[in-house]
Amino acid sequence: MKRSLVLFFVSIFALLAGCASQNRPRYVWKDYSSSLYYIKKTPTEESLKYHKNLLLAMIEESKSSNVRVPPGVYCEYGYILLKEGKKQEAFGYFDLEEQTYPESKVFIQNLKAYASAPSKKDSAPGDNNDVKDIKDGKAEVSAAAEGK
Amino acid sequence: MKKATLYVIALVTMVILLGACVPTTVAKKDAFPLMYSERPLSILVLPAINMTTAADAKEYYLTTVAEPISYAGYYVLPIEVTTDILKSVGLPDTELVGDDHLRKFKEFFGVDAVLFVRIITWNTHYSVLAGNVSVGIECALKSTTTSGTLWNYKGTVVVDTTSSSGTGIGGLITNLIATAIATASADYVPIARRVNYMVLGTMPYGRYHPAFNADREVQIIQGDMHGHK
Numbered sequence: 489m490k491r492s493l494v495l496f497f498v499s500i501f502a503l504l505a506g507c508a509s510q511n512r513p514r515y516v517w518k519d520y521s522s523s524l525y526y527i528k529k530t531p532t533e534e535s536l537k538y539h540k541n542l543l544l545a546m547i548e549e550s551k552s553s554n555v556r557v558p559p560g561v562y563c564e565y566g567y568i569l570l571k572e573g574k575k576q577e578a579f580g581y582f583d584l585e586e587q588t589y590p591e592s593k594v595f596i597q598n599l600k601a602y603a604s605a606p607s608k609k610d611s612a613p614g615d616n617n618d619v620k621d622i623k624d625g626k627a628e629v630s631a632a633a634e635g636k
Numbered sequence: 637m638k639k640a641t642l643y644v645i646a647l648v649t650m651v652i653l654l655g656a657c658v659p660t661t662v663a664k665k666d667a668f669p670l671m672y673s674e675r676p677l678s679i680l681v682l683p684a685i686n687m688t689t690a691a692d693a694k695e696y697y698l699t700t701v702a703e704p705i706s707y708a709g710y711y712v713l714p715i716e717v718t719t720d721i722l723k724s725v726g727l728p729d730t731e732l733v734g735d736d737h738l739r740k741f742k743e744f745f746g747v748d749a750v751l752f753v754r755i756i757t758w759n760t761h762y763s764v765l766a767g768n769v770s771v772g773i774e775c776a777l778k779s780t781t782t783s784g785t786l787w788n789y790k791g792t793v794v795v796d797t798t799s800s801s802g803t804g805i806g807g808l809i810t811n812l813i814a815t816a817i818a819t820a821s822a823d824y825v826p827i828a829r830r831v832n833y834m835v836l837g838t839m840p841y842g843r844y845h846p847a848f849n850a851d852r853e854v855q856i857i858q859g860d861m862h863g864h865k
Contacts, residue, residue, distance in 0.1 A: 513846070517706075559705075563714045595747070599717070
């Protein structure tokens with residue numbers, strides 16, 4: 489009797505484990521989405537600092553758990569540093585993103601070029617061809633939409 | 637309790653469990669064949685298209701998307717960074733993004749695919765005795781190489797908030813701001829997460845998923861699949 493009960497619970501567990509998310513990539517996201525949501529809702533110096541520290545904690549914990557840092561986290565952290573004027577440090581994190589996810593190479597290279605442009609606001613249109621291309625796409629689409 | 641009764645209970649429970657996780661309708665490979673032929677790896681998430689009257693829905697929603705996409709096995713570019721860049725170069729509303737843009741996204745962002753999210757429902761109903769929140773989204777993943785729609789799905793989650801207690805984030809509430817974050821996001825983030833996992837759960841697994849390319853026969857609910865436009 490007892491045995492059949494044990495068997496029953498074991499099979500239930502196996503079923504649950506089978507359809508739950510146990511079989512998926514392992515990442516340390518911590519409370520990333522809640523924190524991000526909070527800075528959208530309440531963008532204070534304190535909440536921004538919390539988010540920045542959280543990103544760093546995600547990186548550290550991923551390393552100590554021996555799993556890949558979640559996609560984009562190195563880059564997002566670097567981007568915050570870039571905005572703080574710490575370009576060199578920022579680029580270091582951009583490189584880490586590229587090393588962890590080689591498929592980010594094109595983006596990271598363009599992001600660096602974009603960040604290195606003398607002054608984004610003052611530069612004449614066309615200084616960064618890639619960025620200009622996206623704008624041109626806009627013009628085409630807007631024209632097409634107006635034409636309808 | 638009689639042995640026979642126990643067996644009946646056991647069987648019924650198993651049937652319910654099986655029914656809950658394997659709704660037999662359509663295999664992923666038949667629903668989204670292009671996902672298996674193109675095998676995209678990297679995804680750019682565009683600013684959401686907001687069809688609701690809740691003006692802030694679109695900004696809030698995107699905070700919950702990266703996580704489930706990564707668990708589906710894909711590389712997702714940092715949404716915080718890409719949204720900023722798209723804003724500064726003056727990307728038009730996502731509704732107006734056409735095939736020309738898709739090619740340019742490939743050039744600048746180097747991505748295989750672009751995710752469009754349309755927020756279709758964002759409602760909060762409160763009355764004296766009951767309350768509920770519903771969040772509905774519609775997603776489409778488009779190839780930057782062929783402009784084809786690789787995957788699309790929609791889903792809505794309605795949550796009864798009458799007796800909801802804030803979902804704590806275990807072990808993390810170490811200071812006041814963490815508590816504030818947990819409280820402020822309890823109304824919405826868990827719901828957005830549920831709808832994300834429901835919708836993105838139908839997406840064939842990407843290269844970082846242990847079951848990549850092994851989920852062709854996995855059945856998904858067809859119901860909401862071709863409902864858009």
